[in-house]
Amino acid sequence: MEKKLIPLFFVVILFINLTKATVRVQIYPRGSAKDYILGFRDRSALYRSGSVTEGDDRWLQVASDMIDKNKCDYVALLFYASWCPFSRLLRPSFDLISLLYSSIPHFAVEESSVKSSTLSKYGVHGFPTIILMNSTMLVAYRGSRTLDSLVTFYSDVTGKAF
Numbered sequence: 001m002e003k004k005l006i007p008l009f010f011v012v013i014l015f016i017n018l019t020k021a022t023v024r025v026q027i028y029p030r031g032s033a034k035d036y037i038l039g040f041r042d043r044s045a046l047y048r049s050g051s052v053t054e055g056d057d058r059w060l061q062v063a064s065d066m067i068d069k070n071k072c073d074y075v076a077l078l079f080y081a082s083w084c085p086f087s088r089l090l091r092p093s094f095d096l097i098s099l100l101y102s103s104i105p106h107f108a109v110e111e112s113s114v115k116s117s118t119l120s121k122y123g124v125h126g127f128p129t130i131i132l133m134n135s136t137m138l139v140a141y142r143g144s145r146t147l148d149s150l151v152t153f154y155s156d157v158t159g160k161a162f
């Protein structure tokens with residue numbers, strides 16, 4: 001029953017050469033983060049699949065719980081900053097891929113809506129960052145904004161074409 005929060009540390013940087021773009025992928029091991037925040041559990045009832053949910057710390061806990069309870073294999077997290085033009089440019093692709101991979105819950109997390117410790121916990125060092133997370137790993141994507149390269153990232157990580 002003893003589940004400790006394992007710090008997420010940086011393990012590998014893979015450079016994957018695609019035909020069009022160089023995509024930097026970072027892989028992190030993931031601890032099962034049992035948080036102390038009360039009241040968040042009700043939120044999973046508010047979650048709607050097939051669309052992007054605007055998230056915060058408590059939604060991240062819901063996302064984590066969904067994986068730990070095997071309600072889904074992966075969740076996708078977009079960490080973005082409202083002041084960042086690249087974040088704005090990526091958003092339409094993220095919205096689209098949430099429809100293509102509708103079995104994966106998608107959350108968009110604005111940087112100021114979470115604690116800064118959350119950003120380091122998820123290994124977010126810049127915006128926008130997309131993370132695919134399952135029960136054992138976090139894989140971070142900071143590559144091209146095109147839908148094409150996102151699809152490549154998703155299918156590489158999940159092993160599933162949409």
Ligand SMILES: *[C@@H]1O[C@H](CO)[C@@H](O)[C@H](O)[C@H]1NC(C)=O
Binds near residue numbers: 134156
């Ligand atoms: C989690 O994702 C990683 C990377 O895609 C994969 O290698 C691993 O098998 C997955 N773990 C589970 C429990 O599905």
